[in-house]
Amino acid sequence: MEDTFESACKHGENIKKFQSEYNEETIVGMANILKILGEPSRMKIVLALSYGELCVFHIVEAVKSNQSAVSHQLRILKDNHIIKSRRDGQNIVYYLYDDHIMKILNLVKEHVEE
Amino acid sequence: MEDTFESACKHGENIKKFQSEYNEETIVGMANILKILGEPSRMKIVLALSYGELCVFHIVEAVKSNQSAVSHQLRILKDNHIIKSRRDGQNIVYYLYDDHIMKILNLVKEHVEE
DNA sequence: TGTAGATATGAACAAATATTCATATATCGG
């Protein structure tokens, strides 16, 4: 924050480009969605749902967790518009909100697998 | 974990596909990189560097933070191979490790901006 | 309508993590 100081290196011109392209709101939004996905249990849920909708019991089975933990994570994913749900008899079926998320995750998978 | 129970819904076939395509290591790796990027201050640093290398002072300026906080985040980004650094006189210049990360972030930006 | 199955919720707890403050290290110019 100390703007009275002038650094010796001369690479600062690009800062303005960055700041005009990305406002705080955009950055926080971008970070938020990655934070939501950046958790193994939630990541598993999303990846499992990418093969088709699942009821809670099957999600629990797929991600090898327990009902309560999964339910809490489903809520977070739903609140952040990554998944949606519908009732099907006694079950609540979850499915991906759109396929944009999977485009991102496919790139991430490529990146991890080098 | 209770595998004695059989759910009424019939959408479980896809679970095997998911589990064979993604092993634990891949998922944790994917989640980890998103967790690293899923933080506004680190996200800002990476986005700022996408316009070209910057020394620490200019990064501090770009992300409107302070030297110590930035330095800690730079370490995390470096340890996770998202950025690299080189010395240039008194300065340490940081730059992106590769352009794969920006492909991901460009998709994320699209997603956030709808 | 009462019971069992399916899912959600809330509080409590523990673990992870971002920030701050103080200080250490490293480089350069004189």
Add this chain to the structure above:
DNA sequence: CCGATATATGAATATTTGTTCATATCTACA
């Protein structure tokens, strides 16, 4: 070599967050 600039590091703190446990809600069905 010394002082100033530039960056890194470590400890302490405070906040966030994931999980667990217990319980509540809602639906189907007998």
